[in-house]
Amino acid sequence: MTMKKFLAAFFLMFLFAIFTSPAMAGDAPPNPLKGYTIHVTAPHVMDGEVIGPFHHYCKPINADVIQCVLFESTDENARMTEVEYMISKKLARSVIPKWSHQQNWHDHKQEIETGRVAILNPTDAKAQQDLANYVSDTDGIIFHLWPKDAPIPDGSVMIAQSVGHWEALHGKVGKEIAESAQETQSAGISQLTEDLFKKMGISETMGSFGK
Numbered sequence: 001m002t003m004k005k006f007l008a009a010f011f012l013m014f015l016f017a018i019f020t021s022p023a024m025a026g027d028a029p030p031n032p033l034k035g036y037t038i039h040v041t042a043p044h045v046m047d048g049e050v051i052g053p054f055h056h057y058c059k060p061i062n063a064d065v066i067q068c069v070l071f072e073s074t075d076e077n078a079r080m081t082e083v084e085y086m087i088s089k090k091l092a093r094s095v096i097p098k099w100s101h102q103q104n105w106h107d108h109k110q111e112i113e114t115g116r117v118a119i120l121n122p123t124d125a126k127a128q129q130d131l132a133n134y135v136s137d138t139d140g141i142i143f144h145l146w147p148k149d150a151p152i153p154d155g156s157v158m159i160a161q162s163v164g165h166w167e168a169l170h171g172k173v174g175k176e177i178a179e180s181a182q183e184t185q186s187a188g189i190s191q192l193t194e195d196l197f198k199k200m201g202i203s204e205t206m207g208s209f210g211k
Helices: 003-019 022-027 089-093 098-104 108-113 124-137 163-170 174-187 196-200
Strands: 038-046 051-062 065-071 079-086 105-108 116-123 138-146 158-162
Touching: 038 138, 038 163, 051 079, 089 138, 098 105, 098 124, 098 158, 105 108, 105 163, 108 124, 108 138, 108 158, 108 163, 116 124, 124 138, 158 163
Parallel strands: none
Antiparallel strands: 038 051, 038 116, 038 158, 051 065, 065 079, 079 138, 105 138, 138 158
């Protein structure tokens, strides 16, 4: 490594250390990233293929809109692959044409009822049920920004779809998909106990709002 490259690498490490230090984080002024504490996981459909589940970090910004940033995992350097907007049905269905709603949007009540949505935070059973009820009154649209297997985002933007909406149009996905989603999510929801599952009326031990 040349001295020039060494100095450049050292400078980048120096900047990274500064901007990730606790002191710097503590001194940060209020910003739009604060408050994304709702954490749920759900698989999506792209080009007829079930992918995920994705980790959604969400927050309501007003009475009609919830914003979510989606990652492939909970790793601190996980790729941000999608964004989702959850809009109250009253607003979305008064603005979005019917053809666009059917093609690009999905009903969260329908998605939750498939049993594939896992709520990881909040962890309290009542808070989870309240959140499920709240989100059930919204429609969602997902923008997929990072193509599968691509090393970087390439500028293409696709609309991902919920499994529930896709199934309503095309039929049920295979059993192996549900099993795969359950296995992927199991490590992240160990904080939820069997007792909480029973209180929520859930037969599958995967923290999901089910049938």
